[in-house]
Amino acid sequence: MMNTENLMRQAREAQKNAYAPYSGFKVGAALLTCKGLVYRGANVENSSFGLTVCAERIAVFKGVNAGESDFKALAVAASGSGLIYPCGACLQVLAEFTSELAIYLAEGREGFRCFSLNDLLPLRFSLNQ
Ligand SMILES: [Zn+2]
Structure with missing residues (x-):
């Protein structure tokens, strides 16, 4: 069973694979599926910034x-000590x-705070409105 600390640890691991030579701002994400699988990502910059x-x-x-x-939770870890x-x-x-979706955002070296997708994007684009 994947707990929150474990998911956050995976986000911090993923962060190491960021390609951020321009900003130096490295971000890692770990996305937990309802089946219990985790998919990791890290930011990939380009010399054409867009x-x-x-x-x-x-x-x-x-x-x-x-x-x-079917996704259940996302953990995100970013460079710096503040909440990103x-x-x-x-x-x-x-x-x-x-x-x-539950969204856990790293805060400091060990901590994190919990939000939901509805907290962070309460009004969103939808074709079905
Ligand atoms: Zn983004």
């Missing part, structure tokens, strides 16, 4: 490409698959 992709979206895309669409929130684009991509 092509950079966030850790969270890489984790989601890896999961979806593996046939997953996922960007709006990543939250919107997550909302495509679930509205009940």
